[in-house]
Amino acid sequence: MxxxxxxxxxxxxxxxxxxxxxxxxxxxxxxxxxxxxxxxSLPAAANSILDQAEEEGISFFETHHFLLVKFHLPREVNREELRLLVRDDRLRIEGLPNNQKETIKLPKLVQPKICRAVVKNFVLQVKLRKRPRAGAYYEADIRWLKGR
Structure with missing residues (x-):
């Protein structure tokens, strides 16, 4: 592909x-x-991602710049084995009981390197910076050359 x-x-x-x-x-x-x-063309499919996530104990909250994800961890989780892997369109949680892995499809694209994660009361809370909208302007330096 x-x-x-x-x-x-x-x-x-x-x-x-x-x-x-x-x-x-x-x-x-x-x-x-x-x-x-x-x-x-497929609004039902877009909403199904959010509906499926809610059924699995996953919730999303969106601000202007950030996407917040909450995932309920099982009580048997070992804190030394728990790993969070971030991609621009999904999260993968490894180290769950019975060598299980959980993949969470995100509703918005994010910047994977800008991420904060914390566990509180067996709820994994992940704060991700959303990817900036295409077409944003960035100021560039202008050099002036001597000449005619």
């Missing part, structure tokens, strides 16, 4: 797209576009 994305990227690089279509060359924009289209 990755090979096909690379081929598509190379093909887009060689295309002379009309003005305004240059965003098609940005992978983040394409990913966001596809995600929006899937959410619009």
């Amino acid at each position: 990755e090979k096909k994305w690379d081929e598509l990227e190379r093909w887009l690089d060689g295309q002379r797209l009309p003005k305004g279509f240059d965003v098609m060359k940005e992978p983040d924009w394409v990913e966001q576009f596809v995600r929006k289209m899937m959410t619009k």
Whole structure:
């Protein structure tokens, strides 16, 4: 699958797209576009992620910049074996009793390196920074050269 994305990227690089279509060359924009289209066409599927999570003892809370996830741990969990692995679209909790692993699909994309996790009363609370919206402006330094 990755090979096909690379081929598509190379093909887009060689295309002379009309003005305004240059965003098609940005992978983040394409990913966001596809995600929006899937959410619009399958709203029930998008909501099913949240419904399924609630059934499994998982809750989400969203602020402007952060996504908070709460996961109820079993009482038999060993604190030395518990591990939290973070990806931009999901969490994986390892070290649960009976060598179980739990994968939690996140409702929003996050920055995996910016994460805080704490356990209180056998509830794992994870605070994740949401990924900034594509199209954000960043100020760049401008150098002035002497010349004509």
